[in-house]
Amino acid sequence: MSGSRFNLVAIMALMLAAVQFHGTAAQTTHVxxxxxxxxxxxxxxxxxxxxxSAQTFSVGDVLLFNFTSGFHNVAEVSQAAYGPCTTSNPISIVTNGPARVTLNAPGTHYFICTVGTHCQIGQKLTINVSAGSATPAPAPAPATPAPVSPPTAAPTPVPSTTTPTPRPTSSPAPSAGEASPVSPPTSSQSPSGSNSPSPTDSTIPPPPSPSFAPSFTAVVPFTFLAMALAFFY
Structure with missing residues (x-):
C-alpha cells in the first residue's frame, strides 16, 4: 500500500516538474x-x-536591463508619472544591475531611470504586454491550394464550305471517221408575214414498221435458180 502511494507521489512530482520546466522554457528574455x-x-x-516596436511581449516574459550599479537604476512608474518623469512613489525600483524584471500582468508598462535627469534626457521605456499564454502558438495549417483549371483547348478550325466554281471544259475533237455531234435544231421565228411553219413545228412521221415479207428482188433469183436445176437434171 505504501509502495502505491510512493509511486503516485513520484508521478505527481514529475508532472509538476514538467509543467514548471515547460513554463520556464516558454519564457522570453528581452535584453x-x-x-x-x-x-x-x-x-x-x-x-x-x-x-x-520590434519586440513582442507576453505575460511571463523577462526584461533584462544591463547597467552598472550606482550609475543607473530602473523603476516602473504609472502613466501619469511617466510623462513628466516623476521619480517619487514608483511602482517598483531595482538599483543593482543587471536587473531582471518579470512581466506579470498584461497592459502597458512604463520604466524610467530615476537618477538625476536621465529620464528627461531619454532613458525611459514603454512596452505593451499581451495577455496571451507564454507557450508558443501552434503553427498555422498550410493553406489548401486552389484547384487549377485545366487549359482550354483551342477551337478546331472549321474547313471552308465554299464550293469551287466548275471550269468549262472543251469538248474533245471528233476522231477521223466519226460524225460530229449535231446540235438539236432550235426553233426560229418565221419571218414577219410568212405563214409557213418552222422546221421544228412540223410533225415528224414515225419510221415504218419492219416487214417480214420477202421482197421481190429476193424471190426472183430463187425461182430462176430452181428452174435451172430442174432443167439440168
Whole structure:
C-alpha cells in the first residue's frame, strides 16, 4: 500500500516538474536596448521606442536591463508619472544591475531611470504586454491550394464550305471517221408575214414498221435458180 502511494507521489512530482520546466522554457528574455543597454541614449528616447516596436511581449516574459550599479537604476512608474518623469512613489525600483524584471500582468508598462535627469534626457521605456499564454502558438495549417483549371483547348478550325466554281471544259475533237455531234435544231421565228411553219413545228412521221415479207428482188433469183436445176437434171 505504501509502495502505491510512493509511486503516485513520484508521478505527481514529475508532472509538476514538467509543467514548471515547460513554463520556464516558454519564457522570453528581452535584453533592453540590445547592444546599447540601459543607459542615456545618444539619440534621445526614440532609441528605446524603436527597439520596443520590434519586440513582442507576453505575460511571463523577462526584461533584462544591463547597467552598472550606482550609475543607473530602473523603476516602473504609472502613466501619469511617466510623462513628466516623476521619480517619487514608483511602482517598483531595482538599483543593482543587471536587473531582471518579470512581466506579470498584461497592459502597458512604463520604466524610467530615476537618477538625476536621465529620464528627461531619454532613458525611459514603454512596452505593451499581451495577455496571451507564454507557450508558443501552434503553427498555422498550410493553406489548401486552389484547384487549377485545366487549359482550354483551342477551337478546331472549321474547313471552308465554299464550293469551287466548275471550269468549262472543251469538248474533245471528233476522231477521223466519226460524225460530229449535231446540235438539236432550235426553233426560229418565221419571218414577219410568212405563214409557213418552222422546221421544228412540223410533225415528224414515225419510221415504218419492219416487214417480214420477202421482197421481190429476193424471190426472183430463187425461182430462176430452181428452174435451172430442174432443167439440168
Amino acid at each position: 533592453v536596448g540590445d547592444a546599447l543597454g540601459w543607459t542615456i541614449p545618444p539619440a534621445g528616447p526614440s532609441a528605446y521606442t524603436t527597439w520596443a
